[in-house]
Amino acid sequence: MKHVIIGTAGHIDHGKTTLIGALTGRNTDRLKEERERGISIELGFTYFDLPSGRRAGIIDVPGHERFIKNMLAGIGGIDLVMLVVAADEGVMPQTKEHLNILSLLKIKKGIIVLTKKDMVDDEWLEIVIEQVKEDVSGTFLENAPIIPVSSTTREGLDRLVNEIDFLTEEVEPKDVHKPMRLPIDRVFSIQGFGTIVTGTLISGTIKEGDKIMIYPHKIESRVRSIQVHETTVGIAEAGQRVAINLAGIKVEEISRGDVIAAIDSMEPTYMFDAKLELLKDAERSISNRDRLRIYHGSAEVFGRVVLLDREELLPGENAFVQMRLEEQIACQKDDRFVIRFYSPMITIGGGTILDPNPPKRKRFREENIEELSVKEKGDIEDIVEQQIFRMSESYPDVAAIAKAAGNISIESCNIVLGNLEKKGAIKSFKTMEGAFYVHSRFLEDLVEKVKIVLEDFHKKNPLKTGMSKEELRTKVMSYTKPKVSDELYGFLISNKVVKVNEQNVSLWDFKVELSEEQEKIRKQIMDLYNSNKYNPPKYKDLSTILKLQEKILEPIYNTLIDSGELIRVDLETVFSKEAIKDAKELVVDYIKKNKSIQLGEFRDLLGTSRKYAMAILDYFDQIKITRRVEDKRILHSSK
Numbered sequence: 001m002k003h004v005i006i007g008t009a010g011h012i013d014h015g016k017t018t019l020i021g022a023l024t025g026r027n028t029d030r031l032k033e034e035r036e037r038g039i040s041i042e043l044g045f046t047y048f049d050l051p052s053g054r055r056a057g058i059i060d061v062p063g064h065e066r067f068i069k070n071m072l073a074g075i076g077g078i079d080l081v082m083l084v085v086a087a088d089e090g091v092m093p094q095t096k097e098h099l100n101i102l103s104l105l106k107i108k109k110g111i112i113v114l115t116k117k118d119m120v121d122d123e124w125l126e127i128v129i130e131q132v133k134e135d136v137s138g139t140f141l142e143n144a145p146i147i148p149v150s151s152t153t154r155e156g157l158d159r160l161v162n163e164i165d166f167l168t169e170e171v172e173p174k175d176v177h178k179p180m181r182l183p184i185d186r187v188f189s190i191q192g193f194g195t196i197v198t199g200t201l202i203s204g205t206i207k208e209g210d211k212i213m214i215y216p217h218k219i220e221s222r223v224r225s226i227q228v229h230e231t232t233v234g235i236a237e238a239g240q241r242v243a244i245n246l247a248g249i250k251v252e253e254i255s256r257g258d259v260i261a262a263i264d265s266m267e268p269t270y271m272f273d274a275k276l277e278l279l280k281d282a283e284r285s286i287s288n289r290d291r292l293r294i295y296h297g298s299a300e301v302f303g304r305v306v307l308l309d310r311e312e313l314l315p316g317e318n319a320f321v322q323m324r325l326e327e328q329i330a331c332q333k334d335d336r337f338v339i340r341f342y343s344p345m346i347t348i349g350g351g352t353i354l355d356p357n358p359p360k361r362k363r364f365r366e367e368n369i370e371e372l373s374v375k376e377k378g379d380i381e382d383i384v385e386q387q388i389f390r391m392s393e394s395y396p397d398v399a400a401i402a403k404a405a406g407n408i409s410i411e412s413c414n415i416v417l418g419n420l421e422k423k424g425a426i427k428s429f430k431t432m433e434g435a436f437y438v439h440s441r442f443l444e445d446l447v448e449k450v451k452i453v454l455e456d457f458h459k460k461n462p463l464k465t466g467m468s469k470e471e472l473r474t475k476v477m478s479y480t481k482p483k484v485s486d487e488l489y490g491f492l493i494s495n496k497v498v499k500v501n502e503q504n505v506s507l508w509d510f511k512v513e514l515s516e517e518q519e520k521i522r523k524q525i526m527d528l529y530n531s532n533k534y535n536p537p538k539y540k541d542l543s544t545i546l547k548l549q550e551k552i553l554e555p556i557y558n559t560l561i562d563s564g565e566l567i568r569v570d571l572e573t574v575f576s577k578e579a580i581k582d583a584k585e586l587v588v589d590y591i592k593k594n595k596s597i598q599l600g601e602f603r604d605l606l607g608t609s610r611k612y613a614m615a616i617l618d619y620f621d622q623i624k625i626t627r628r629v630e631d632k633r634i635l636h637s638s639k
C-alpha cells in the first residue's frame with residue numbers, strides 16, 4: 001500500500017487551515033494562542049481518506065513569515081503540496097517564499113488551489129489565474145493544475161479531491177529498504193504514556209520494540225508503541241506520519257530537529273559539504289563566512305558558509321561550500337537543506353549535502369572541488385573509490401566505507417568494491433577479522449616509502465640483514481593492527497619488494513656485503529662453530545679465542561645471526577646452521593625408529609652436554625619439530 005503525505009503552503013490567511021477542515025471534516029490540532037489570534041503558528045496534522053481508498057497524511061503549515069521555521073520543519077517529508085492562494089489577494093510575499101522553499105527542497109508534485117472563490121467574480125479570478133501562472137513558470141508547479149474552490153460554499157472541492165487522488169497515484173513511494181530515519185517535528189508528553197514524538201518516516205521501517213538512537217545527542221531509547229493516523233500499529237513504513245511513544249526518556253531530552261535512526265547508524269556533525277544555490281531573486285549575495293540560518297529535516301541551526309572556490313556567491317549562482325555549524329546535526333548525503341538570512345529573515349537559497357562528515361576543508365584547493373564534483377555527479381563507484389583513497393591509511397572495512405560514501409547499503413557497497421577491485425583501482429586484504437580495503441595508489445605509495453626507508457637502513461647498517469618487522473611497521477604502516485600488517489607484508493613479499501628473514505625485513509635484492517677482511521673473520525667464526533658443533537664457544541669468549549677486538553667482531557657475528565648461519569637457540573647458546581640441521585635429522589630419524597627420544601639418548605646421540613642437548617630440544621619444541629610428552633619427545637606432527 002502506497003503512503004502519501006500532503007502538505008499545504010501559502011500566504012497567511014489565504015485559507016489553508018479552513019481548506020483542510022473542509023476537505024477532511026476534521027480540524028488540525030490547535031494551540032490556544034492560535035485559536036485566539038486566528039492564525040496558525042505551529043504545524044497542524046490530520047489525515048484524509050481519498051476516493052481510491054488511500055489514506056493520506058496531511059501537514060498544515062503556518063503562513064505567517066515569522067513562523068516559516070515551523071513550516072520548514074514539516075514540509076521536507078511531503079509528497080504533494082497544495083499551494084494555496086486566496087483568490088481575492090492573489091500571490092503574496094509568503095506565497096513566493098513558500099514556493100521557493102518547496103523548490104529548494106525538491107518537492108516534486110503539487111496543485112495550486114485558489115481559495116475564497118466565493119469572494120471574487122469570474123473576471124477577477126481570470127486575472128489571478130494569469131498572475132499565478134506567471135509566478136510559477138519555470139518552477140516544479142509550472143504545469144500543475146489550478147483549481148478554484150470555496151471552502152465556505154464547497155464549490156470546486158469535489159474536483160480538488162479527485163485531482164489529489166489522481167496525483168497521489170503518481171507519487172514515487174519512499175524507500176522502505178533504506179536505513180530507518182525519522183526527523184522529529186513534535187515532542188510532547190501524555191499523562192500515563194510519557195514521551196511522544198511525531199514525524200514523517202522518510203525512509204525504512206520502524207517496529208514496536210525497536211531499540212533506536214536519537215541524534216545528534218546519541219540518546220538510546222526503545223519504541224514502546226507506534227501510532228499512524230491515530231491508530232496503534234506494530235510497524236510503520238517510510239512515507240507515513242508516525243507518533244512514537246518512547247521508553248525511558250524525558251520530554252526535555254528531545255527537541256524538534258532531532259532525528260531517530262538505528263543505533264550508531266549516523267554520525268552527528270558540526271559541518272557538511274554541499275552544493276549551495278542562491279535564489280535568482282535573492283536580495284543580496286553571500287560572502288565567505290556569512291552567518292546563516294540553516295534548515296535541514298526538521299532542524300534549524302546557525303552556521304557559517306565557507307565558499308570553497310570564490311569570495312562571493314551572487315543571486316542565481318551555485319557553488320561548492322562547507323557549512324560550519326554552531327550545533328551538531330545528523331544528516332546524510334543527498335539530503336536537501338534551505339538557508340535563510342539572519343537579518344532580514346528571508347529564504348535566500350538552499351542545496352544538496354554532498355558529504356555529511358567531511359574533513360575541515362581549506363579554500364581554493366583544486367582537489368576539494370574535484371572530490372565534491374565526483375560526489376555531486378553521484379556515480380557510486382567513483383564516490384566509493386574516492387572514499388577508499390581518502391581512508392586507506394586507516395585500512396577501512398566495508399561498513400566504514402559504506403558509511404563514508406553515504407546513503408549506500410553494505411550489500412551495494414560490496415558489489416561496488418568487487419567492481420573496483422576487478423578494475424584494479426583498489427585492493428582487498430582478507431584477514432581473520434574480516435576484509436579491509438586500500439586504494440591502489442596508496443599501495444604504490446606504501447611500496448615507495450618502504451623502499452626509501454629500507455634503502456636508508458641498509459646504507460646505515462650494511463652488515464645487518466634487515467630492519468625489524470616491527471620497526472618498519474611503525475615507520476610506514478602507521479596505526480595498523482598486526483593482522484593488517486601481516487597482510488601488507490604478504491603483499492610486499494609477493495611483489496618482490498621485500499624479503500623477510502625471521503623477524504627482519506630487507507629489500508628483495510639486498511645482500512650483506514663483507515669486505516675481504518670481514519669475510520676472513522666470518523669464515524674464522526664459522527669454522528670455530530662448525531668444528532665445535534655441539535660444544536659451541538660462548539660469544540663472550542670469541543674475542544679471546546680469535547684474538548680480535550669486540551668492536552670488529554660484533555657486527556660480523558650479528559650478521560651471521562641475522563642471516564641464519566648461526567642459530568640462537570636460547571639467550572646464551574648459539575649453534576651453526578649445520579649443527580642444527582644435522583641434529584634435526586638425527587632426532588627425527590631416531591624418533592621414527594624408536595617412537596620417542598629421551599634427553600639422555602639425545603645427548604649421547606650428539607655427544608654433547610646435558611645442558612646443550614636440552615637447549616636444542618627446547619628449541620625444536622619451539623619451532624614445532626618435536627613435542628614433549630612427559631619426559632620424552634615425540635615428533636610434533638604425531639598424534
Ligand SMILES: Nc1nc2c(ncn2[C@@H]2O[C@H](COP(=O)(O)OP(=O)(O)OP(=O)(O)O)[C@@H](O)[C@H]2O)c(=O)[nH]1
Nearest residue numbers: 012013014015016017018039040063116150151152
Ligand atoms: N469566504 C471565504 N472565507 C474563507 C475561505 N477560506 C478561508 N476563509 C477565511 O479566511 C480566514 C483565514 O483562513 P485560514 O484557514 O485560517 O487561513 P490560513 O491560510 O490557514 O492562515 P495561516 O495558517 O495563519 O497562514 C478565515 O477567517 C477563514 O474563515 C473561503 O473559501 N471563503
